[in-house]
Amino acid sequence: MGVGLKKDKSSFVCQQCGYMSPKWLGKCPSCSCWNCFAEEIVALAETGGRNEIKFDGKPMPISEIPAEEGKRILTGVTEVDRVLGGGIVIGSAILVGGEPGIGKSTLMLQVMKNLAAGGKKVLYVSGEESAHQIRMRSRRIGAEAKDLLVLVEVSLEKIIEQIRENEPDVVVIDSIQTVYSAELMSAPGSVGQVREASSRLIHHAKKNGIPLFLIGHVTKDGSIAGPKVLEHMVDTVLYFEGDSGHAYRIIRGIKNRFGPTNEIGVFEMRDRGLKEVANPSAFFLSERPQNAPGSVVAASLEGTRPILVEIQSLVSPSNLGMPRRTAIGVDHNRVSLLVAVLDKVCGLQLGGSDIFINAAGGVRVEEPAADLGIVSAMASSFLERQVEPLTVIFGEVGLTGEVRAVSQMETRIKEASRLGFTRCIIPHTMSTSVNAPPDMEIRPIRSLRELLENLF
Ligand code: TYD
Ligand code: MG
Numbered sequence: 001m002g003v004g005l006k007k008d009k010s011s012f013v014c015q016q017c018g019y020m021s022p023k024w025l026g027k028c029p030s031c032s033c034w035n036c037f038a039e040e041i042v043a044l045a046e047t048g049g050r051n052e053i054k055f056d057g058k059p060m061p062i063s064e065i066p067a068e069e070g071k072r073i074l075t076g077v078t079e080v081d082r083v084l085g086g087g088i089v090i091g092s093a094i095l096v097g098g099e100p101g102i103g104k105s106t107l108m109l110q111v112m113k114n115l116a117a118g119g120k121k122v123l124y125v126s127g128e129e130s131a132h133q134i135r136m137r138s139r140r141i142g143a144e145a146k147d148l149l150v151l152v153e154v155s156l157e158k159i160i161e162q163i164r165e166n167e168p169d170v171v172v173i174d175s176i177q178t179v180y181s182a183e184l185m186s187a188p189g190s191v192g193q194v195r196e197a198s199s200r201l202i203h204h205a206k207k208n209g210i211p212l213f214l215i216g217h218v219t220k221d222g223s224i225a226g227p228k229v230l231e232h233m234v235d236t237v238l239y240f241e242g243d244s245g246h247a248y249r250i251i252r253g254i255k256n257r258f259g260p261t262n263e264i265g266v267f268e269m270r271d272r273g274l275k276e277v278a279n280p281s282a283f284f285l286s287e288r289p290q291n292a293p294g295s296v297v298a299a300s301l302e303g304t305r306p307i308l309v310e311i312q313s314l315v316s317p318s319n320l321g322m323p324r325r326t327a328i329g330v331d332h333n334r335v336s337l338l339v340a341v342l343d344k345v346c347g348l349q350l351g352g353s354d355i356f357i358n359a360a361g362g363v364r365v366e367e368p369a370a371d372l373g374i375v376s377a378m379a380s381s382f383l384e385r386q387v388e389p390l391t392v393i394f395g396e397v398g399l400t401g402e403v404r405a406v407s408q409m410e411t412r413i414k415e416a417s418r419l420g421f422t423r424c425i426i427p428h429t430m431s432t433s434v435n436a437p438p439d440m441e442i443r444p445i446r447s448l449r450e451l452l453e454n455l456f
Contacts, residue, residue, distance in 0.1 A: 010184055012037040015191060015229075038191035039184050073170070073211065076114040079266060079276045080107070082303075083238055083251055085259015088170070091209040092258065093202045096251075097216045097227035098240025103249050104215045105129070106141065107267070107274050108172050113143030115170055121147045123168035127154040127178030141273030154188065156181040156197045160204055168210065173201060175215040176230070191229055198230050231255060242362035248283070249274060250363060253303065263303025264363075281308040281419050284361035291389070294381030297421070298373025299394045299412035300365045306408070306415035308392060310360040311370065313377035318354040329359030330374060331366060338375050338397060345401030345448050348382055369406035371397040372425065375448060376455055385456045388423065392416035395427040401448040405429040413440060425454055 012021045015038055019030035024037050072087035081087050084094070098104050105128075112122045126134055131152050138144050149166060153159050156179050163171055173179060179197040180188040187193065198214060205212035214234065216227030231237050235257040241250040241264075249267040253259070266277040277283045285308055289295055294313045299306055311330070318324065327335045335357055342348045357374060359365050372395035380387050387393075394412055396404040405427045406412075413424050417437040424442055426434070431444035443454045 010039050010041050010192075013040045013192075038195070039186040040192050041181075041183060041196055073115065073120065074118075075111045076118065077111050077276065078278075080111055080251070082305075083253045083263045083265045084236060085253070085256050085263070088211045089235070089258045090211060091206050092236060093198075093205060093212045093214065093234040094236040094238065095214050095216055095227055095230055095234045096238050096240075097218050098251075099243070100217050100219070102240040102242070103267070103269055103274055104240065105174055106137070106269075107249075107251070108174065108213060108215060109134070109138055109143045110141055110273050112148055112170065112172060113138070113141075113145055116145035116147040119147070120169040121149070121166070122170045122172070123149045123151060123163060123166055124172045124174065125151045125153055125159055125162075126174045127152070128175060140271075143273075154178050154180050156200060160200065163204060163208075163210070167208075170211050170213070171201075171205065172213040173215060175217055176201075176227075177217055195229055195233075198233055202233060241364055246362055248277070248362055252364075260303050263305070264307075281306075281415060284309050284363060285419070287360070291386050293384050293386045294377055296373050296377040296380060296387050297392050297416075298365070298370050299392050299416055299424075300363075300367050300370055301408055301412065302363075306412045307363070308415060308419060308421075309363055309365055309370075309373075311365075311373045311377045312358045312360055313374070313381045314356040315350065315353045315378055315382040318352055320354070323352060324354040324356070326355070327357045329362065329364050330357055330370060334368070334371065335374060337399070338371060339378070341397060341399060341401050341448065342375060342378060346379070346452060348379060350378070350382060353382065367406075368396040368404075369394045369412075371395065372403060372427075372451065376425075376451065379452060379455065383456075387455055390421045391423040391425060391455075392421045393425045395425075395445070397448065403427045403445050403447055403451065409434050410436070413437070413442070416440070425451065 012024050014028040014036045016033040016036045017031040019028050027034050028036050071090045074087040075081055096104050112124055116122050131150055134150050151162055176194055176198055177189045181196050184192055184196055201212060218226050237255040238251050239254055241252055242248050247268050249269055251265045253261050253263045266280040267274040268277055288310045296311050297308050298311050299308055339350050343350050372393045375397055376387060376393050396406055398404055409426055413436050416424055417440050426444055428444040428446045436442050445451050445454060
């Protein structure tokens with residue numbers, strides 16, 4: 001192991017501006033960024049190898065480029081197949097991120113068990129748990145199959161050697177932060193190591209058409225390189241939402257080169273592994289309090305699927321100079337904006353109140369269509385009046401208090417009807433073109449003033 005040899009091959013690269021240095025620097029001389037240097041192998045980066053893209057130097061008509069949709073493997077776990085856009089694409093790289101203990105290993109083992117039972121050869125590489133621990137877990141969740149091979153290894157070179165030797169149909173790396181290449185001097189889990197290991201594994205997988213799952217831990221303090229540094233290298237990014245304190249687990253597709261994004265899969269953590277939740281709306285509403293001010297049901301669209309969520313709000317007089325604004329599961333900035341609009345347009349004096357908003361069930365609703373639900377929950381709590389039960393609300397709110405149309409109104413109304421709701425408050429624009437089920441009462445509104453007239 002000549003140190004000189006290593007030095008020739010690796011270099012420290014500023015992760016902000018790309019400045020290269022033969023040794024580690026605290027501050028980048030080019031862009032002044034502190035603590036931005038990570039060790040990378042330069043020779044490999046120069047020859048490409050990130051993705052299997054062929055460079056042949058000549059342009060060709062787009063219509064003549066072969067365009068068959070890649071073959072897909074169904075995992076048999078419906079929620080996972082949906083988030084992936086209809087199964088695993090051959091040769092694709094999929095990043096599965098989430099906090100430690102949320103259930104990444106459990107889910108992967110369950111999916112791999114299904115694939116192995118369907119005749120696929122699976123290689124599960126673990127750098128975190130011993131073979132014995134994996135066996136105990138697999139027994140607990142009933143994932144025992146001959147074609148599910150377990151490799152306990154952290155050396156990148158050895159992992160690739162084993163992939164070559166065993167020729168599996170699918171590979172899982174649990175987790176990418178434990179993989180270590182001896183060609184780099186930096187520590188396992190550092191940005192340089194994680195990028196190098198991922199890049200080499202992805203390159204190998206793409207060349208051989210093997211789907212590759214990379215499990216990545218997300219840590220709040222950033223002490224190990226997070227999956228964020230890999231997002232651009234992989235084809236699909238799935239993140240676990242929710243927290244390990246609850247039984248539900250949500251995986252969301254953040255990026256997908258082969259299907260819709262924002263699609264979610266909902267699971268419940270049981271004592272024998274993760275169980276799919278086939279009817280998430282019912283699940284999210286199951287603990288909804290009856291006849292309570294501050295609770296509203298909104299219809300949100302997650303990917304292609306409408307989901308009803310309960311939005312709760314607590315508005316109470318504050319005795320702090322600067323009242324508190326806490327938003328869980330909804331966008332904080334959006335809430336501030338909506339508070340200001342309610343105050344100005346409807347004259348509700350929320351300025352001196354602490355305001356808490358929570359999307360119950362741990363789901364995140366990022367869509368502007370949830371605006372009307374958030375506003376309604378706040379108004380209901382502030383006025384201490386309960387919203388008429390069996391009402392579903394959706395619509396975007398503008399700065400002048402106008403209510404704006406949202407996409408796929410009919411899909412949302414149908415979901416509300418399916419779950420037994422009888423009234424929908426929706427944006428006026430385009431409401432005439434909506435075909436609602438006969439027993440559903442539709443209340444189109446134009447502004448927040450009209451909302452307050454129809455809410456209670
Ligand atoms: P795990 O898959 O190890 O999480 P990660 O790989 O994301 O770190 O999940 C571990 C948690 O799940 C642990 O707290 C125990 C719990 N669990 C169950 O509740 N039931 C089960 O059947 C299994 C396998 C785990
Ligand atoms: Mg794990």
